[in-house]
Amino acid sequence: MSTATTPQTGTDPDLAPASDRPSPSTNPSRSASPSPSPNPSPSPSPSRHARRFGLPVATALVMGNIIGGGIFLLPASVAPYGTISLVAFGVLTLGAIALALVFGRLARRLPMTGGPYVYAREAFGDFAGFLAAWSYWITTWVSNAALAVAAVGYLDVLVPVHESKAATIAAALTLQWLPALASLAGTRYVGAVQLVATVLKFVPLLFVAVGGLFFFDSANLGPFQASEGSALGAVSASAAILLFSYLGVESAAVSAGEVRDPRRNVGRATILGTLGAAVIYLLGTLSVFGTVPHDRLVDSSAPFSDAVNVMFGGSWGGAAIACMALVSMVGALNGWTLLSAQTPYAAARDGLFPKAFAHKRRGVPTVGVAVTVVLASLLTVYNYTAGTQGVFEILVLVTTFTATVPYLLSTAAQIHFLISGQADRVHRPRLVRDAVLALAAFGFSLWLVAGSGYAAVYQGVLFLFVGVLVHAWMSARRQRAAAGAEVEAEPAP
Known part of the structure; x- marks a missing residue:
């Protein structure tokens, strides 16, 4: 394949001229379409504000985007189903790891910024690639608005901003724009913020998850199946709540162009980040189940706070967990803000998004970041001023569907590559393993x-x-531009 010419180290494939990037010649559905008009090339001289991510930062990006604020409510959300919900968590973890492994394999084949967009376009053509980019973009900016609104709820525990609607809106917008400014300042700052935020939220969460095991009391677990109906129905019902806990496994693949040695590090970061998040999720939920009595946990609005209070006494757990949740959400906002611009950037370079999204400065697609934060801000203001909480919840729920469209297209692309004989280093056992995954x-x-x-x-x-x-x-x-170019190229009579 033409992707074999992509430099593996030292050169960002996204910074190469269009003629040097992997071509879609292996896809007959796209070979007949007019070539995309050339997009402006980024400056060839690297900026001191741009820095490619190493394995630690790429792993932090994955883990930080997977672990948002939901973990602080998950134990109480699934407690009504009983400890059988841990079975659902285990099944979901296996599914998320399988998805992470597929993204790692795809990143080795196509180590370019855009992730699912790149895979879908290479396998199925421009339209599938556009759908992947469009749906993922919707997911990012609506999710950013939701994260900011949720973060304000935790901020209110520390600073009473709810007393003024203007203060509430200002806090939500500040929480959105600070990560955006970090992104606009350059990838080196995004990576630094993401690494610090991930450590700050990972360490205390792991402390609660592991520390809770020393206070574990099996009498607190309650019934294995607390809900009516079949065991399979209980697993499915609790899984419906937990399903979206692993959204974000694609984070390193989407930013592959900003990762050093992406063929090697994207897959590793994806697996390490997913496993790290899984450990936090499973241990944290198990510890809370074993420290907080089941009848109390079912009605808890802050299960981790209740667990801390049981473990160490007092009532300081609420403020401590609020700080942890705030750091967690700011870290997630930082990572998702960068991702929100990466997929439109890749699509714009191929002529499928407006070319303004293809401009990069300091290693960051600045137009994509700016447009995303403006849209998320407008949605946030609308939510607070209109008071239509139901509308906002529907939009957030839509993102759970739009996020899966790129997943389906990416996994289908991998199946396409395997069946069509385009697998790297054809080897039967490896093909069987990759097909099962x-x-x-x-x-x-x-x-x-x-x-x-x-x-x-x-x-x-x-x-x-x-x-x-x-x-x-x-x-x-694009077709008009191609037709105009053909007319100009015709020799004069």
């Missing part, structure tokens, strides 16, 4: 779609159809 990851992605619910899928499809109109507009512009 790809099928497992595809099934996991379908489970995510099912867990979104009918309303989310319905609304999400409408969002995708809006994207179809954008794709039609961009495709028409």
